[in-house]
Amino acid sequence: MTISVLGAGAFGTALAISLAKETPVTLWARDSAQVADMQRQRCNTARLPDVPLPARLTPTSDFSQATEAEVLLLAVPMQKLRSVLQAHRADLKGKVLVACCKGIELETGFGPIVVISQVLPAAKPALLTGPSFAADIARGLPTALTLACSDAKLGHQLQQQLTTANLRLYRTTDTSGAELGGALKNIIAIACGAVIGAGLGESARAALMTRGYAEMQRMALACGAKPETLAGLSGFGDLTLTCSSPLSRNYQLGLSIGRGDGFDPNITVEGAATARATAAKAKTMGLDMPLTETVVGLLNGDLTIATAGAQLLARPLKEE
Numbered sequence: 633m634t635i636s637v638l639g640a641g642a643f644g645t646a647l648a649i650s651l652a653k654e655t656p657v658t659l660w661a662r663d664s665a666q667v668a669d670m671q672r673q674r675c676n677t678a679r680l681p682d683v684p685l686p687a688r689l690t691p692t693s694d695f696s697q698a699t700e701a702e703v704l705l706l707a708v709p710m711q712k713l714r715s716v717l718q719a720h721r722a723d724l725k726g727k728v729l730v731a732c733c734k735g736i737e738l739e740t741g742f743g744p745i746v747v748i749s750q751v752l753p754a755a756k757p758a759l760l761t762g763p764s765f766a767a768d769i770a771r772g773l774p775t776a777l778t779l780a781c782s783d784a785k786l787g788h789q790l791q792q793q794l795t796t797a798n799l800r801l802y803r804t805t806d807t808s809g810a811e812l813g814g815a816l817k818n819i820i821a822i823a824c825g826a827v828i829g830a831g832l833g834e835s836a837r838a839a840l841m842t843r844g845y846a847e848m849q850r851m852a853l854a855c856g857a858k859p860e861t862l863a864g865l866s867g868f869g870d871l872t873l874t875c876s877s878p879l880s881r882n883y884q885l886g887l888s889i890g891r892g893d894g895f896d897p898n899i900t901v902e903g904a905a906t907a908r909a910t911a912a913k914a915k916t917m918g919l920d921m922p923l924t925e926t927v928v929g930l931l932n933g934d935l936t937i938a939t940a941g942a943q944l945l946a947r948p949l950k951e952e
């Protein structure tokens with residue numbers, strides 16, 4: 633089996649490095665200058681400066697060359713996924729496409745699997761998600777992820793093909809649960825960062841993580857997901873990592889909100905658009921998602937941390 637990774641950001645490069653230790657991998661980037669630099673330096677200096685590219689990793693800016701592979705990993709941000717698929721529709725037709733992004737499309741409220749199916753009805757979509765920082769995967773540290781594919785046979789094959797010595801994949805056919813877990817945890821990570829940034833304490837963070845998990849379940853189960861998927865790596869696992877580590881960019885955005893600092897808008901923070909998409913979706917579905925609404929209020933500047941905290945604490949008392 634041959635593999636290409638489309639998108640040479642932090643995560644795409646990390647996955648390519650991990651896989652290329654065991655099999656040839658092509659890594660596509662749209663920027664030919666970046667590709668030339670990777671070929672020359674044998675390193676992605678912009679995104680993973682300290683990790684060398686293995687000999688079996690071939691960087692390219694030639695999309696057709698990359699799509700000669702049998703399995704294509706899509707490692708671009710969620711809000712860019714549709715345009716990338718549309719731009720390369722002919723080359724991607726009928727391919728096995730493994731989305732590696734976490735989020736919900738702002739304009740439609742759909743996750744990556746539906747977006748792939750809409751743009752490329754003949755493609756075979758899957759999702760790779762779960763708790764993992766690019767830097768950890770690139771350094772070969774032990775990591776466990778979820779491979780979700782509604783086609784059980786293909787999911788089984790992908791699980792075998794994409795597992796490496798240090799990257800252990802579990803599989804599920806519940807694509808909806810896997811993509812919602814990975815998308816919604818980023819919203820709660822922003823909230824947790826804000827609480828810590830504002831000095832409100834670890835106890836408040838634990839409360840947010842727990843009530844955030846309840847909120848994630850509320851949305852996911854209403855969309856037909858299985859509770860055990862939410863309890864797995866793609867949901868609870870990634871929630872734990874992202875809400876507790878300063879390496880997370882979603883958590884970092886929250887920290888800056890809590891501290892009242894600025895934040896570089898060029899950094900990929902999936903939770904911001906996903907919070908807005910989820911709040912809109914929850915409204916149409918009649919779901920109560922107070923933490924998501926609060927994060928949207930903070931992002932839009934409609935709420936201060938003090939008002940947000942006071943509003944959440946003043947909500948009607950209820951059963952757990």
Ligand SMILES: NC(=O)C1=CN([C@@H]2O[C@H](COP(=O)(O)OP(=O)(O)OC[C@H]3O[C@@H](n4cnc5c(N)ncnc54)[C@H](OP(=O)(O)O)[C@@H]3O)[C@@H](O)[C@H]2O)C=CC1
Pocket residue numbers: 639640641642643644661662663679707708709710712715716732733734735764765766767899900902
């Ligand atoms: N970083 C991590 O630790 C993890 C990330 N993820 C997920 O992976 C996804 C990607 O994140 P990450 O790699 O960190 O993000 P980065 O910001 O590091 O990289 C994004 C990549 O997408 C490319 N890109 C953006 N827009 C386009 C476009 N229109 N056409 C082609 N390429 C495009 C960028 O290219 P260019 O540089 O030219 O702009 C860049 O290579 C996200 O959904 C994230 O949640 C999942 C797990 C871990």
Ligand SMILES: O=C(CO)COP(=O)(O)O
Pocket residue numbers: 734762763764765818821870873874879880881882883900901902
């Ligand atoms: O998804 C991630 C960890 O699993 C990466 O988190 P950030 O996108 O917040 O950096």
